[in-house]
Amino acid sequence: MFVLAEGVTAPVVHPGSADGVLSLVWLVIALPALGAAVLLVGAPLAKGRLDRSGHLIGAALPVVSFLVSLVMFFSLLGRGSGSRQVSQHLFTWFEVGGLHVGFDLLYDPLSALFLLLITGVGSLIHIYSIGYMEHDARRRRFFGYLNLFVAAMLALVLSANYLGLFLGWEGVGLASYLLIGFWQYKPSAAAAAKKAFIVNRVGDIGLSLGIGLFFVTFGTTDFSTISAAAPRASEGTMTALGLLLLLAACGKSAQVPLQSWLLDAMEGPTPVSALIHAATMVTAGVYLIVRSNFIFDYAPHARTVVVIVATVTLLYGAIIGCAKDDIKKALAGSTMSQIGYMMLGAGLGIAGYPFAIFHLLTHGFFKANMFLGAGSVMHGMDDDVDMRHYGTLRKAMPVTFITFAMGYLAIIGFPGFSGFWSKDRIIEVALTQNWLVGALAMVGAGITGFYMTRLMLMTFFTENRWKDGLHPHESPSVMTVPLMVLAALSALGGLMLAGNWIVDFLSPVTGDPAHENPPLPSLVISLIVVLIVGVGVATAWFLVGKRDVPREAPQDVSFATRAARAELYGNEINDGLVVGPGGRLVGGLTTMDRHGVDGVVEGGALAIGGVGSVLRRAQNGFVRSYALSVLLGALLVVLALLAVNAA
Amino acid sequence: MTPYVVLSAIVFSIGVVGVLTRRNALVVFMCVELMLNASNLALVAFAKQNGNLDGQIAAFFVMVVAAAEVVVGLAIIMTIFRTRRSASVDDASLLKY
Numbered sequence: 001m002f003v004l005a006e007g008v009t010a011p012v013v014h015p016g017s018a019d020g021v022l023s024l025v026w027l028v029i030a031l032p033a034l035g036a037a038v039l040l041v042g043a044p045l046a047k048g049r050l051d052r053s054g055h056l057i058g059a060a061l062p063v064v065s066f067l068v069s070l071v072m073f074f075s076l077l078g079r080g081s082g083s084r085q086v087s088q089h090l091f092t093w094f095e096v097g098g099l100h101v102g103f104d105l106l107y108d109p110l111s112a113l114f115l116l117l118i119t120g121v122g123s124l125i126h127i128y129s130i131g132y133m134e135h136d137a138r139r140r141r142f143f144g145y146l147n148l149f150v151a152a153m154l155a156l157v158l159s160a161n162y163l164g165l166f167l168g169w170e171g172v173g174l175a176s177y178l179l180i181g182f183w184q185y186k187p188s189a190a191a192a193a194k195k196a197f198i199v200n201r202v203g204d205i206g207l208s209l210g211i212g213l214f215f216v217t218f219g220t221t222d223f224s225t226i227s228a229a230a231p232r233a234s235e236g237t238m239t240a241l242g243l244l245l246l247l248a249a250c251g252k253s254a255q256v257p258l259q260s261w262l263l264d265a266m267e268g269p270t271p272v273s274a275l276i277h278a279a280t281m282v283t284a285g286v287y288l289i290v291r292s293n294f295i296f297d298y299a300p301h302a303r304t305v306v307v308i309v310a311t312v313t314l315l316y317g318a319i320i321g322c323a324k325d326d327i328k329k330a331l332a333g334s335t336m337s338q339i340g341y342m343m344l345g346a347g348l349g350i351a352g353y354p355f356a357i358f359h360l361l362t363h364g365f366f367k368a369n370m371f372l373g374a375g376s377v378m379h380g381m382d383d384d385v386d387m388r389h390y391g392t393l394r395k396a397m398p399v400t401f402i403t404f405a406m407g408y409l410a411i412i413g414f415p416g417f418s419g420f421w422s423k424d425r426i427i428e429v430a431l432t433q434n435w436l437v438g439a440l441a442m443v444g445a446g447i448t449g450f451y452m453t454r455l456m457l458m459t460f461f462t463e464n465r466w467k468d469g470l471h472p473h474e475s476p477s478v479m480t481v482p483l484m485v486l487a488a489l490s491a492l493g494g495l496m497l498a499g500n501w502i503v504d505f506l507s508p509v510t511g512d513p514a515h516e517n518p519p520l521p522s523l524v525i526s527l528i529v530v531l532i533v534g535v536g537v538a539t540a541w542f543l544v545g546k547r548d549v550p551r552e553a554p555q556d557v558s559f560a561t562r563a564a565r566a567e568l569y570g571n572e573i574n575d576g577l578v579v580g581p582g583g584r585l586v587g588g589l590t591t592m593d594r595h596g597v598d599g600v601v602e603g604g605a606l607a608i609g610g611v612g613s614v615l616r617r618a619q620n621g622f623v624r625s626y627a628l629s630v631l632l633g634a635l636l637v638v639l640a641l642l643a644v645n646a647a
Numbered sequence: 648m649t650p651y652v653v654l655s656a657i658v659f660s661i662g663v664v665g666v667l668t669r670r671n672a673l674v675v676f677m678c679v680e681l682m683l684n685a686s687n688l689a690l691v692a693f694a695k696q697n698g699n700l701d702g703q704i705a706a707f708f709v710m711v712v713a714a715a716e717v718v719v720g721l722a723i724i725m726t727i728f729r730t731r732r733s734a735s736v737d738d739a740s741l742l743k744y
Contacts, residue, residue, distance in 0.1 A: 621740030627666050 010231075010297040010350075011511050013224040015087035015106055015160070021075045022086050025107045028065045028072075028115060029158060033151035035061040039144030051140050055133070058143025059126040062150050066119035073112050084109055084508055087160050087224075099215060106160035106223060110509045113357060114157040114287060117364050121279045122150050124482035128372050129271040131478035132379065142182060146275070149175035153280050157287060162211050162221040165288070169207060169252065172281045173200045179276060180268040192264035199261040203251015207288075210244035213237070227294035241295050242302025246309065249285030253339045255313045260570045262336055263320070266328040266385075270375030273328055278335050278371050279364035286339065286360055289346040290353050293510050297350065306347030311440050314340025316568060318447035322454065323564035325553055326385045327374045330455050331367070334411065337444060338363050344441060345426040352429045353510035354503040359422035362493045366410035366419055369486035373404035376479055377459060380472035387458040388551050389467055394460040396472040399480045401460050406487035408456050412449045412533050415526070418493030424526050425497070431525065432518045442532050449536030457545045465551050651692035659685035672724045672734045676717070683713045 018025055039054050076084055085108040093101045107115075126146060133139045152171025159165045173196075181193030214221045217237050218229050230238070249255065254262035265277050276282070289296060289306065296303050317336030324330040342363070345356030378385060380397055394401040410419035423445060431438030466472070474480065496502045518525060553565075563569065618629070658681055665678030687706045694702025728734050 616744040619742070619744045621743030623736050623739070624667055631663060631667070 010227065010294040011508060012294070013085065013106070013108075013160075013227045013509075015085040015108065015224065016083060018086040018088040018105070018107060022072055022107055023088060024068055025072065025086075025088055025105050025158065026090060028068050028119065029105075029151055029154045031061045031065045031068075032147040032154065035147035036144050036151055039140055039147065043140055043144070054140030055130055055143045058140075058147050059123070059130055061147060062119055062123040062126050065150070065154070066116070066123045069112075069115040069119045072107065073116060076107070076109070076112055081504070081508055093163070098219060101161065101163050101221065103164055104160035104222070105158045107158065108509055109505050110287075110291065110357065111157050113361060113506075115154065117361055118150060118153050118157070118280050121364050121368050121486070122146075122275060124485055125271050125275045125279075125368065125372065128274075128375070128479050128482040129269075131476050132271055132375055133269065138182070142179075142269070145175055145178045145182070146271075149179065149276060149281070153284070156284055160223055162207075162214060162223075165291075166207055166211060169248075169284065170204070172276070172284065173197060173204070173252075176200075176265070176276050176281055179272040180265050182268055182272070186267065189267040192261075192267040196261040196265050199258050200251045203248045203258055206244040206247025206249075206251070210241055210248065213241055213244065217241075223291070223294075230294045230298055233298070235299060238295055238299035239302045242292075242299040243305060245288055245292050245295065246302065246306055249288050249343070250309065251285075252288075253282045253285030253343065254336050255285070255309050255340065255343060256316050259313065259316065259336055260567070260574055263324075263329045263332045263567060266326070266332050270328065270371060270378060273332070274368045274371035274375070277332065278367035282335060282339055283342065283360050283364070286342040286346055286356055289343070290357060290510065293350070293353055296346075297511070303347050303349060307344060307434070307437055310340045310343035310347055311437055312340075313337070314344065314444045315440065315447070316340075318444050318451065319560075319564050320567050321451040322447065323561050325387050325458075327377065327387050327390075327455065327459065328371070328385055330387070330451060331370055331374060334448065334452065335363075335367055337448065338367065338411070341423060341426050341441065341444070344430060344437070348426075348429050348433055349513075350511040351432070351513035351516065352426065354506045355422060355425040355429060357506060358496060358502050359419075359426060361496065362410065362418035362422045362490070365486055365493050366407040366417075366490040369407035369483065369490050370404055370411070372479070372483055372486065373400050373407065376400040376475040376483065377404075377472075379475050379479070381466070382470060384467070387455065388549060388553065389465055390459045391462045391465040391549070392460070393472060397474050399474055400483065403480070403483040403487035404460070405456070406490045408452055410490040410493070412452050412537065413445060413529060415530060416494065417491055418489070418496075420526075421494035421497045424522075424529055427529060428518050428522060428525050431520070432516050435519065442529055445529050446532040446536040449533035450540045453537045453540035454544045457540060458549055461545060462549050465549065652689055655685045655689040655692065658682075658688065670735050670737060672727075672736050675736060676720055676724070680713060680717070683709055 035058050039058055043051070043054055085106070087107070088105045090103045090105065093103045095101070126143070129142065129146065133142050136142065149172055152168045152175055154168070156165055156168025156172060159168060177193045177197040180196055181190045183189050211221055214226060217233060218226050220226065247258075251258045262277060262282070266273055268276075296306070314337045317333045317338075317340060319333075321330045321333030321337065324333060338359070342356045342360050345352040345359060377390065377393060377397065377400060380393070380400075381390065406417070410417040413420040413423050427438055427441045427445070430441050520528075566572070618625075662678045662681035662685060665681065666675050669675050669678065687709050690702040690706045690709070692702075694700060694706075724734060727739060731738060
């Protein structure tokens with residue numbers, strides 16, 4: 001794969017001190033953290049007085065964070081491109097032995113973009129949730145958990161070392177668990193929350209071991225020290241670190257083999273799906289890999305594995321999305337696939353990092369747009385998620401339809417929309433390095449066209465399949481205004497690539513790519529991709545749009561459809577490989593504990609009791625037998641004395 | 648010397664057999680006295696053999712202890728006899744499992 005050219009080193013993280021308006025960077029984390037503390041810890045102490053207005057506080061704080069992030073971003077733009085990395089030391093977290101860990105914040109172009117995404121899209125989703133969760137009794141808690149999530153995610157992207165990142169990493173995992181299982185009374189939601197947390201934990205093993213390896217190899221977990229020392233480290237260590245970080249990223253970003261939790265996570269409320277499982281938390285894995293570019297640049301084998309995992313996942317998610325009738329699960333499969341594209345970009349090295357981040361941002365726009373749109377549709381359809389009960393909704397919910405359509409056009413890569421620019425760039429870089437990977441990415445784009453068109457047709461077109469007595473209507477403006485903002489961003493997000501701006505903006509962080517020409521001109525590649533997507537769209541039109549959509553899912557379908565409905569048997573594989581043997585191991589250990597360990601202890605007691613009950617028969621109450629035993633004992637003593645004296 | 652020790656052994660054995668086989672508590676007591684006297688005899692015989700008075704002094708101690716023991720023992724037997732109307736050793740067998 002792509003190896004660094006002679007004499008080229010990955011950029012070293014060398015931040016200056018945060019001054020001026022950039023010294024407010026701690027405020028961005030502190031505001032949502034304060035909101036979470038007030039709404040979750042303080043509000044019960046206020047005995048219910050905050051229950052009516054808590055959601056407004058919860059929605060306002062991320063907006064303020066966004067404004068601060070925006071001001072800081074413009075300040076960053078005002079500086080020259082050489083001085084755009086700043087850090088702020090908050091406090092020393094702990095110091096033990098030779099390990100000194102501080103809670104330091106690093107603000108550079110990469111974290112600046114993430115800050116805008118998290119606080120911007122986060123604020124829109126908070127505002128949307130005011131309407132969506134209006135009738136929920138536990139609304140205050142919901143906003144508290146959302147604020148907790150935003151604070152943890154900001155801590156993740158702003159941290160200047162891996163331990164602070166890990167803190168944020170675990171924090172978003174916790175928030176995800178709390179939010180997926182928000183409707184606690186539903187057993188399916190509780191199980192989905194547990195599943196998400198446990199599968200994430202498997203990935204966290206990678207990050208924990210990686211942090212340990214960082215400490216052993218470099219003596220620290222700071223990005224700046226590690227990036228400076230990286231060229232001198234051994235390739236074996238770098239490959240090990242890369243693979244461990246990839247494991248962590250797979251868990252958080254739902255890549256194969258740790259992908260099984262994402263579709264179940266749709267049990268949570270739709271704003272949660274939009275914020276956490278589309279725009280931000282699941283992209284944390286991609287952030288980790290791009291941020292660790294100074295590791296991956298020196299570990300080409302690890303990058304190869306990243307590319308393989310990414311390619312497998314982008315096809316896996318796309319195939320799942322083709323057969324799901326639940327609108328949220330179809331979008332979740334789509335998310336899995338699009339994150340596969342981002343990971344592909346990240347695995348392609350210096351040339352791919354900026355496009356991975358670019359696709360991350362555009363995906364944040366259009367996927368959040370579509371999830372919120374799905375929530376709007378569900379709101380009008382009495383919380384029914386089955387697309388087989390939809391149809392003709394474009395007339396009943398026009399604003400939702402138009403905004404959803406913007407997101408749809410972006411994700412399939414319609415020329416001009418944001419997704420077109422970002423996805424095509426990744427495909428181009430992939431083709432430059434390996435034609436097979438590039439071809440598979442193109443096939444994935446075609447499948448994306450198919451299943452997204454299927455979703456649009458089943459929801460907004462085709463015939464009316466509504467339940468009796470249902471009159472869907474447009475959602476209130478507190479829900480449609482965020483949709484409109486996100487739709488505009490989905491359409492216009494491609495402007496970030498105008499004049500190669502985003503590549504130049506991120507190059508101090510990700511490095512200058514060696515200029516390799518793609519095998520075909522960019523225009524030809526884009527044309528081929530558009531054609532393949534067109535084939536996918538046309539297939540969906542003929543298979544779904546032209547025929548009648550059955551109200552019940554047909555049972556006699558091809559093996560491929562059955563496999564896609566069963567999520568390519570991912571859960572069965574997990575059960576067979578991990579859950580089953582794990583359960584048997586635990587059963588064996590329990591039996592060993594109950595019968596073995598307890599048996600030894602209780603058996604010893606029983607044995608002694610048995611011996612005792614045999615021996616006590618000597619206490620028969622007859623004096624004469626006692627006298628006999630005294631005589632025998634005395635005899636023994638005499639004989640022993642004789643024996644000793646004779647010897 | 649030997650005949651005295653042999654006699655002492657014989658008397659001791661008679662006393663042991665009596666303790667083990669007789670049922671009447673008083674007879675058992677008498678046999679215990681027999682054993683004590685046998686050991687007295689052995690002590691005196693060995694004192695004569697060694698030519699000093701240690702054994703004879705020990706015999707005095709044994710006699711005093713025997714006398715004290717008889718006092719206590721007879722008192723116990725009489726108390727048991729008063730409440731149970733039986734002096735048989737086999738009848739007082741309540742201290743069992």
